Amino acid sequence: MSLELTPVEAAACCSPLARQPLSESEAEGIAPLLKALADPVRLRLMSIVASHEGGEACVCDLNDAFELSQPTISHHLKILHEAGLLDREKRGVWVYYRARAEALQNLAALIGGQAQ
Amino acid sequence: MSLELTPVEAAACCSPLARQPLSESEAEGIAPLLKALADPVRLRLMSIVASHEGGEACVCDLNDAFELSQPTISHHLKILHEAGLLDREKRGVWVYYRARAEALQNLAALIGGQAQ
DNA sequence: TGTAAATATTTACATGTGTCTATGTCTTGC
Protein backbone atom coordinates (compact mmCIF):
# COMPACT_ATOMS: atom_id res chain seq x y z
CA MET A 1 0.00 0.00 0.00
CA SER A 2 1.34 3.36 -1.01
CA LEU A 3 1.84 6.39 1.19
CA GLU A 4 0.23 8.54 -1.51
CA LEU A 5 -3.42 9.17 -0.83
CA THR A 6 -5.82 8.59 -3.68
CA PRO A 7 -7.79 11.72 -4.52
CA VAL A 8 -10.81 10.17 -2.86
CA GLU A 9 -8.93 9.65 0.39
CA ALA A 10 -7.67 13.23 0.23
CA ALA A 11 -11.22 14.55 -0.09
CA ALA A 12 -12.47 12.63 2.92
CA CYS A 13 -10.03 14.36 5.26
CA CYS A 14 -11.18 17.99 5.04
CA SER A 15 -13.87 20.15 6.48
CA PRO A 16 -16.23 21.81 3.99
CA LEU A 17 -14.91 24.46 1.65
CA ALA A 18 -16.94 27.18 3.31
CA ARG A 19 -15.86 26.41 6.85
CA GLN A 20 -12.22 27.38 6.71
CA PRO A 21 -9.67 27.98 3.97
CA LEU A 22 -8.26 24.81 2.46
CA SER A 23 -4.54 24.39 2.87
CA GLU A 24 -2.39 24.22 -0.20
CA SER A 25 -1.83 20.49 0.24
CA GLU A 26 -5.50 19.81 0.87
CA ALA A 27 -6.39 21.66 -2.32
CA GLU A 28 -3.74 19.79 -4.27
CA GLY A 29 -5.16 16.53 -3.00
CA ILE A 30 -8.77 17.33 -3.88
CA ALA A 31 -8.31 19.00 -7.27
CA PRO A 32 -7.42 15.73 -9.08
CA LEU A 33 -10.70 14.21 -7.90
CA LEU A 34 -12.69 17.09 -9.34
CA LYS A 35 -10.57 16.98 -12.46
CA ALA A 36 -11.47 13.33 -12.90
CA LEU A 37 -15.15 14.26 -12.85
CA ALA A 38 -14.79 17.44 -14.87
CA ASP A 39 -15.28 15.95 -18.31
CA PRO A 40 -18.61 15.36 -20.02
CA VAL A 41 -17.75 11.80 -21.04
CA ARG A 42 -16.54 10.87 -17.56
CA LEU A 43 -19.56 12.48 -15.94
CA ARG A 44 -21.82 10.36 -18.10
CA LEU A 45 -19.74 7.25 -17.43
CA MET A 46 -20.04 7.83 -13.68
CA SER A 47 -23.73 8.47 -14.01
CA ILE A 48 -24.38 5.40 -16.15
CA VAL A 49 -22.46 3.15 -13.77
CA ALA A 50 -23.91 4.68 -10.60
CA SER A 51 -27.49 4.51 -11.83
CA HIS A 52 -27.16 1.06 -13.37
CA GLU A 53 -28.88 -1.82 -11.62
CA GLY A 54 -26.60 -3.29 -9.00
CA GLY A 55 -24.49 -0.12 -9.12
CA GLU A 56 -22.17 -1.66 -11.67
CA ALA A 57 -21.83 -1.87 -15.43
CA CYS A 58 -19.76 -3.82 -17.92
CA VAL A 59 -17.33 -1.99 -20.18
CA CYS A 60 -19.15 -3.50 -23.15
CA ASP A 61 -22.30 -1.60 -22.15
CA LEU A 62 -20.34 1.60 -21.65
CA ASN A 63 -18.66 1.45 -25.05
CA ASP A 64 -22.07 1.20 -26.67
CA ALA A 65 -23.31 4.34 -24.94
CA PHE A 66 -20.83 6.62 -26.72
CA GLU A 67 -19.73 7.32 -30.23
CA LEU A 68 -16.12 7.15 -29.17
CA SER A 69 -13.42 4.57 -29.76
CA GLN A 70 -12.99 1.73 -27.29
CA PRO A 71 -9.51 2.92 -26.19
CA THR A 72 -10.92 6.35 -25.43
CA ILE A 73 -13.58 4.91 -23.11
CA SER A 74 -10.95 2.68 -21.54
CA HIS A 75 -8.80 5.74 -20.94
CA HIS A 76 -11.61 7.64 -19.21
CA LEU A 77 -12.49 4.63 -17.06
CA LYS A 78 -8.88 4.39 -15.97
CA ILE A 79 -8.89 8.01 -14.85
CA LEU A 80 -12.07 7.52 -12.81
CA HIS A 81 -10.66 4.33 -11.34
CA GLU A 82 -7.34 5.90 -10.38
CA ALA A 83 -9.15 8.81 -8.75
CA GLY A 84 -10.96 6.28 -6.57
CA LEU A 85 -14.39 6.96 -8.00
CA LEU A 86 -14.86 3.59 -9.70
CA ASP A 87 -13.97 0.11 -8.51
CA ARG A 88 -12.85 -2.38 -11.11
CA GLU A 89 -13.50 -6.10 -11.17
CA LYS A 90 -12.71 -8.58 -13.89
CA ARG A 91 -15.09 -11.49 -14.28
CA GLY A 92 -14.12 -13.79 -17.09
CA VAL A 93 -13.59 -11.81 -20.25
CA TRP A 94 -15.61 -8.90 -18.98
CA VAL A 95 -14.64 -6.03 -16.71
CA TYR A 96 -17.22 -4.47 -14.43
CA TYR A 97 -16.92 -1.02 -12.94
CA ARG A 98 -18.76 -0.08 -9.76
CA ALA A 99 -19.41 3.43 -8.48
CA ARG A 100 -18.02 4.24 -5.03
CA ALA A 101 -21.01 5.98 -3.53
CA GLU A 102 -19.22 7.07 -0.39
CA ALA A 103 -16.56 8.73 -2.52
CA LEU A 104 -19.19 10.83 -4.27
CA GLN A 105 -20.80 11.63 -0.94
CA ASN A 106 -17.54 12.72 0.65
CA LEU A 107 -16.89 15.01 -2.27
CA ALA A 108 -20.41 16.41 -2.09
CA ALA A 109 -19.99 17.10 1.62
CA LEU A 110 -16.75 18.92 0.96
CA ILE A 111 -18.29 21.13 -1.70
CA GLY A 112 -21.73 21.74 -0.31
CA GLY A 113 -21.21 21.43 3.42
CA GLN A 114 -22.48 24.31 5.53
CA ALA A 115 -20.05 26.79 7.01
CA GLN A 116 -20.70 25.66 10.56
CA MET B 1 -29.93 37.96 -20.76
CA SER B 2 -28.42 35.19 -22.83
CA LEU B 3 -30.07 31.96 -23.85
CA GLU B 4 -26.91 30.10 -22.83
CA LEU B 5 -27.11 28.70 -19.33
CA THR B 6 -24.22 29.39 -17.01
CA PRO B 7 -22.63 26.18 -15.71
CA VAL B 8 -24.30 26.84 -12.38
CA GLU B 9 -27.72 27.03 -13.96
CA ALA B 10 -27.03 23.83 -15.89
CA ALA B 11 -26.19 22.00 -12.69
CA ALA B 12 -29.39 23.04 -10.96
CA CYS B 13 -31.55 21.38 -13.57
CA CYS B 14 -30.60 17.71 -13.16
CA SER B 15 -31.39 14.85 -10.87
CA PRO B 16 -28.44 13.32 -9.00
CA LEU B 17 -25.77 11.46 -10.92
CA ALA B 18 -26.72 8.16 -9.38
CA ARG B 19 -30.44 8.40 -10.12
CA GLN B 20 -30.41 8.17 -13.89
CA PRO B 21 -27.83 8.58 -16.62
CA LEU B 22 -27.03 12.18 -17.46
CA SER B 23 -27.83 13.17 -21.01
CA GLU B 24 -25.04 14.35 -23.23
CA SER B 25 -26.19 17.95 -23.03
CA GLU B 26 -26.61 17.82 -19.26
CA ALA B 27 -23.09 16.48 -18.91
CA GLU B 28 -21.74 19.14 -21.23
CA GLY B 29 -23.45 21.78 -19.13
CA ILE B 30 -22.14 20.54 -15.81
CA ALA B 31 -18.57 19.66 -16.74
CA PRO B 32 -17.47 23.32 -17.04
CA LEU B 33 -18.63 23.96 -13.49
CA LEU B 34 -16.52 21.09 -12.16
CA LYS B 35 -13.67 22.20 -14.36
CA ALA B 36 -13.82 25.63 -12.79
CA LEU B 37 -13.39 24.05 -9.36
CA ALA B 38 -10.84 21.45 -10.45
CA ASP B 39 -7.72 23.47 -9.83
CA PRO B 40 -5.86 23.79 -6.52
CA VAL B 41 -5.61 27.56 -6.73
CA ARG B 42 -9.29 28.01 -7.57
CA LEU B 43 -10.33 25.57 -4.85
CA ARG B 44 -8.40 27.65 -2.32
CA LEU B 45 -9.80 30.89 -3.74
CA MET B 46 -13.36 29.55 -3.38
CA SER B 47 -12.60 28.33 0.10
CA ILE B 48 -11.01 31.58 1.23
CA VAL B 49 -13.91 33.64 -0.12
CA ALA B 50 -16.61 31.29 1.17
CA SER B 51 -15.14 31.05 4.64
CA HIS B 52 -14.30 34.74 4.91
CA GLU B 53 -16.39 36.87 7.23
CA GLY B 54 -19.43 38.17 5.39
CA GLY B 55 -18.89 35.51 2.71
CA GLU B 56 -16.89 37.92 0.62
CA ALA B 57 -13.28 38.92 0.13
CA CYS B 58 -11.37 41.66 -1.64
CA VAL B 59 -9.02 40.79 -4.46
CA CYS B 60 -6.25 42.51 -2.54
CA ASP B 61 -6.60 39.92 0.23
CA LEU B 62 -6.66 37.08 -2.26
CA ASN B 63 -3.51 38.21 -4.03
CA ASP B 64 -1.67 38.15 -0.73
CA ALA B 65 -2.69 34.55 -0.04
CA PHE B 66 -0.73 33.16 -2.99
CA GLU B 67 2.75 33.36 -4.38
CA LEU B 68 1.37 33.97 -7.83
CA SER B 69 1.25 37.06 -10.00
CA GLN B 70 -1.75 39.38 -9.75
CA PRO B 71 -2.90 38.62 -13.32
CA THR B 72 -2.88 34.91 -12.56
CA ILE B 73 -5.19 35.36 -9.58
CA SER B 74 -7.38 37.65 -11.66
CA HIS B 75 -7.56 34.97 -14.34
CA HIS B 76 -8.68 32.31 -11.85
CA LEU B 77 -11.27 34.63 -10.32
CA LYS B 78 -12.68 35.28 -13.76
CA ILE B 79 -13.09 31.57 -14.39
CA LEU B 80 -14.92 31.09 -11.08
CA HIS B 81 -17.07 34.13 -11.79
CA GLU B 82 -18.01 33.01 -15.30
CA ALA B 83 -18.90 29.57 -14.00
CA GLY B 84 -21.36 31.27 -11.64
CA LEU B 85 -19.55 30.27 -8.46
CA LEU B 86 -18.47 33.77 -7.45
CA ASP B 87 -20.34 37.05 -7.63
CA ARG B 88 -18.33 40.15 -8.37
CA GLU B 89 -18.92 43.65 -7.04
CA LYS B 90 -16.78 46.74 -7.46
CA ARG B 91 -16.78 49.19 -4.56
CA GLY B 92 -14.55 52.15 -5.16
CA VAL B 93 -11.12 50.98 -6.17
CA TRP B 94 -11.63 47.55 -4.73
CA VAL B 95 -13.37 44.51 -6.15
CA TYR B 96 -15.11 42.07 -3.84
CA TYR B 97 -15.97 38.49 -4.69
CA ARG B 98 -18.74 36.63 -2.94
CA ALA B 99 -19.31 32.88 -2.92
CA ARG B 100 -22.65 31.68 -4.26
CA ALA B 101 -23.55 29.16 -1.59
CA GLU B 102 -26.58 27.82 -3.40
CA ALA B 103 -24.41 27.11 -6.44
CA LEU B 104 -22.10 24.97 -4.36
CA GLN B 105 -25.07 23.25 -2.77
CA ASN B 106 -26.71 22.47 -6.10
CA LEU B 107 -23.47 20.96 -7.31
CA ALA B 108 -23.09 18.94 -4.14
CA ALA B 109 -26.65 17.63 -4.49
CA LEU B 110 -25.95 16.61 -8.07
CA ILE B 111 -22.80 14.71 -7.12
CA GLY B 112 -23.76 13.21 -3.80
CA GLY B 113 -27.51 12.89 -4.06
CA GLN B 114 -28.99 9.49 -3.28
CA ALA B 115 -30.18 7.24 -6.09
CA GLN B 116 -33.83 7.48 -5.04
C1' DT C 1 -2.83 -25.25 -29.33
C1' DG C 2 -4.88 -21.74 -31.62
C1' DT C 3 -8.45 -18.53 -32.69
C1' DA C 4 -11.71 -15.02 -31.46
C1' DA C 5 -13.48 -11.64 -28.35
C1' DA C 6 -13.02 -8.12 -24.51
C1' DT C 7 -10.25 -4.81 -22.63
C1' DA C 8 -5.82 -2.25 -21.90
C1' DT C 9 -1.57 0.02 -23.43
C1' DT C 10 1.33 2.69 -26.54
C1' DT C 11 2.14 6.34 -29.57
C1' DA C 12 1.06 10.49 -31.86
C1' DC C 13 -1.23 14.77 -32.42
C1' DA C 14 -4.32 18.79 -32.13
C1' DT C 15 -6.28 21.54 -28.63
C1' DG C 16 -6.76 23.38 -23.98
C1' DT C 17 -4.74 25.33 -19.65
C1' DG C 18 -1.85 27.74 -16.09
C1' DT C 19 1.47 31.02 -15.73
C1' DC C 20 4.09 35.15 -16.63
C1' DT C 21 5.26 39.89 -18.65
C1' DA C 22 3.54 43.85 -20.57
C1' DT C 23 -0.10 46.86 -21.03
C1' DG C 24 -4.76 48.80 -20.48
C1' DT C 25 -8.74 50.65 -17.72
C1' DC C 26 -10.84 52.68 -13.73
C1' DT C 27 -11.01 55.23 -9.55
C1' DT C 28 -9.19 58.33 -6.09
C1' DG C 29 -6.92 62.33 -4.39
C1' DC C 30 -3.75 66.08 -5.17
Added chain:
DNA sequence: GCAAGACATAGACACATGTAAATATTTACA
Protein backbone atom coordinates in the same frame (compact mmCIF):
# COMPACT_ATOMS: atom_id res chain seq x y z
C1' DG D 1 -5.83 67.21 -15.31
C1' DC D 2 -2.40 63.91 -13.53
C1' DA D 3 -0.15 60.59 -10.89
C1' DA D 4 -0.73 56.42 -8.23
C1' DG D 5 -2.95 52.30 -7.03
C1' DA D 6 -6.26 48.24 -7.87
C1' DC D 7 -7.64 45.21 -11.01
C1' DA D 8 -8.36 43.32 -15.86
C1' DT D 9 -6.90 42.06 -20.53
C1' DA D 10 -3.65 40.57 -24.22
C1' DG D 11 0.00 37.84 -25.86
C1' DA D 12 3.28 34.17 -25.43
C1' DC D 13 4.92 29.77 -23.95
C1' DA D 14 5.48 25.24 -21.67
C1' DC D 15 2.81 21.56 -20.38
C1' DA D 16 -1.43 18.75 -19.81
C1' DT D 17 -5.45 16.48 -21.98
C1' DG D 18 -8.85 14.09 -25.15
C1' DT D 19 -8.89 11.37 -29.00
C1' DA D 20 -7.78 7.80 -32.42
C1' DA D 21 -4.97 4.05 -34.77
C1' DA D 22 -2.16 0.32 -33.95
C1' DT D 23 -0.82 -3.15 -30.95
C1' DA D 24 -0.67 -5.99 -26.77
C1' DT D 25 -2.82 -8.79 -23.17
C1' DT D 26 -6.05 -11.84 -21.21
C1' DT D 27 -9.71 -15.19 -21.28
C1' DA D 28 -12.76 -18.69 -23.17
C1' DC D 29 -13.48 -22.38 -25.90
C1' DA D 30 -13.13 -25.52 -29.96
